[in-house]
Amino acid sequence: MEIITSIKQLQHKSISWIRQGKSIGFVPTMGYLHEGHEALMKKARQENDIVILSIFVNPLQFGENEDLDSYPRDEEHDRKVAEENEVDVIFFPSVDSMYPKRLSLELSVVRRADVLCGKSRPGHFDGVVTVLAKLFNIIHPTRVYFGMKDAQQIAVVDALIEDFNYPIDLVAVPTVREEDGLAKSSRNVNLFDQERVGAPSIHQALQYGRQLVENGEKSKSELIKKVRQFLENKSHGNIDYIELLAYPKLELIEFIDQQVILAVAVYYQKARLIDNVVFNEKGDKTLG
C-alpha cells in the first residue's frame, strides 16, 4: 500500500493505470475509518483492479459553527484499516494543495439540496460536490463507493455524475450498524454515555415508521407525527428533522404511493447523527 499526498503524482499514476486497462475503485472518506468505510473498501476491492481511498477532511463542506476542528482523526488506525482491506493507495492531500487559493469558480447544488441535511447545513453539499469533482479529475475512477447512511449525499453525487457526464458508476452500499442498530459513524465517539444508550432509538424509529406503512399508513404527516413522538420519548437528543420524501429525487410528497426515504437527524451535545431507511409504498425496505 502506498500513501500519496501529491495531486500530480496520483494523477499520473491513475492515468497510467487507465492506460494499462485497469479499473479503479474509489472510496472518498474524511478518515477515522469504521466498519461502514470497511464495507465500502471490501466492495471496491471485489469489483476493481485498483482501490484508492482518499482521506481528506474537506473544510468546504463544514459550516462556520460546525465540527471541523473537533472532527476526529487517527491516521495510524486509518492506515492499518486500509491495509487490512487491501487498499492500493491512500490519497492524503493537504488542505493547501487542494485549495491553494480562493476558487474562481463555484459549484453549487440547486436541486435535491434544500431538504434533509441540506436545510440545516447550507453550503454543505456545495462543498461535497466541489471536492468530489476535484477528486474525480485527479483519480478518474471507474466506480465510486458511498454508504447509504448519507442517502442525500448519494442523490447529490448522482446528480453531479449525470449533470457533468462523469463516466463513473456510483455504487450505494448498505449502512453498517452496531449490534443494537445504531448506524456506524465517525461521530459516534462524541456521544456521552447516556446519549449512546438512547441513540439506537433512531434506527428503531425508522423501523417503526416503515412498519406503520406496512400496516397501511399512507399519510406523510401522520407518519411523521408518530415517528416524532417515538423519538422524543427515547432518543435523549434534540430532533433536527424527520422527513419523508420521494427517493431518489428527494421531492416533497403528501401520500406514500412510491419509493420514499424516511430520514432522521438528531442533535446530541457534541454530535449530530443521521440515519434513514428507503422503502416502497407497501413498506418493504428497499435500501438503507
Add this chain to the structure above:
Amino acid sequence: MEIITSIKQLQHKSISWIRQGKSIGFVPTMGYLHEGHEALMKKARQENDIVILSIFVNPLQFGENEDLDSYPRDEEHDRKVAEENEVDVIFFPSVDSMYPKRLSLELSVVRRADVLCGKSRPGHFDGVVTVLAKLFNIIHPTRVYFGMKDAQQIAVVDALIEDFNYPIDLVAVPTVREEDGLAKSSRNVNLFDQERVGAPSIHQALQYGRQLVENGEKSKSELIKKVRQFLENKSHGNIDYIELLAYPKLELIEFIDQQVILAVAVYYQKARLIDNVVFNEKGDKTLG
C-alpha cells in the same frame, strides 16, 4: 473522419484512445468554422495523435436577448473544413443529449467574469464553463485549444482547469485576422456593408492604444479616453466597452506597470464584435 453525436459513444472511444497511450487534442467550437478555428485545428493536429472538434451552439452561454437563434450554422461547410484539417472526429451532440433535463448543479464563475464581456453578458461564462466541464468529462483531452480573440474565455478556462484539477494543457492560439486587420469571427457575416468598412478600426484602435504605451503613456484612463475617441470616429458601431486590465488575472489597475490586456467590444446592428491585444508595460505586444 467520423461524425459522432452520441455522448456515450465518444466517451468510450476517448477512453479506448487513452488506453492506447494516445494524446487527444480538443477544439471546442460553435461551428461556422473560419480561419480562426482552422488555426486551432492545425495546432492541435501538430501536437496530438487524435484531434476532436466539437460543434455545439451551447444555449446556456447565450443571454435572453442574445443571438442564439441567429447564430450562423453551416454543417456541410464545417465538415469540409474539418476534413481538410485532418480532424479525426467531429462531435456534434444535440441540445437534448447535452441537457436532457434541468441541471441539479450549477457551475458559476465568481472571479475574472465580472469584467469585459462578462459585465454585459451576465451568466455567459457560467454557460461556457458548464459545457466545457461536460465536454472535458466526455473527451478527456490532453490539450484544449482556444483563440486569443476570446482572451477572457482563456482566463476563465484556465481557472476551470486549475480549480477543478483537470489534467489538461490549455493552449492559447494567436488571433487570425482578415487582410485589413479585422479579427476572424463567425459573427462577421452579420455585418452590413457599411459596418464592415468601419470594423477594422477595432484592431487599429487596439494598435493605436498599444503604441500610446510604447510612446510613454502610463495612465489607464488617458489611454482609454484616446482609444475611445479613435473608435467613435471610425467604427460605425456602438462601443460596449473599452477596458484595460492586468492579464491574465483580469484585475483592475490604474497605471500600466505590468502585462495588460486592452480589450474592446462593439455593437453593430446584428453583431457584437470583440478584439484585444496583450502587451507589457513597454507596449511590446506579447499575445493577441
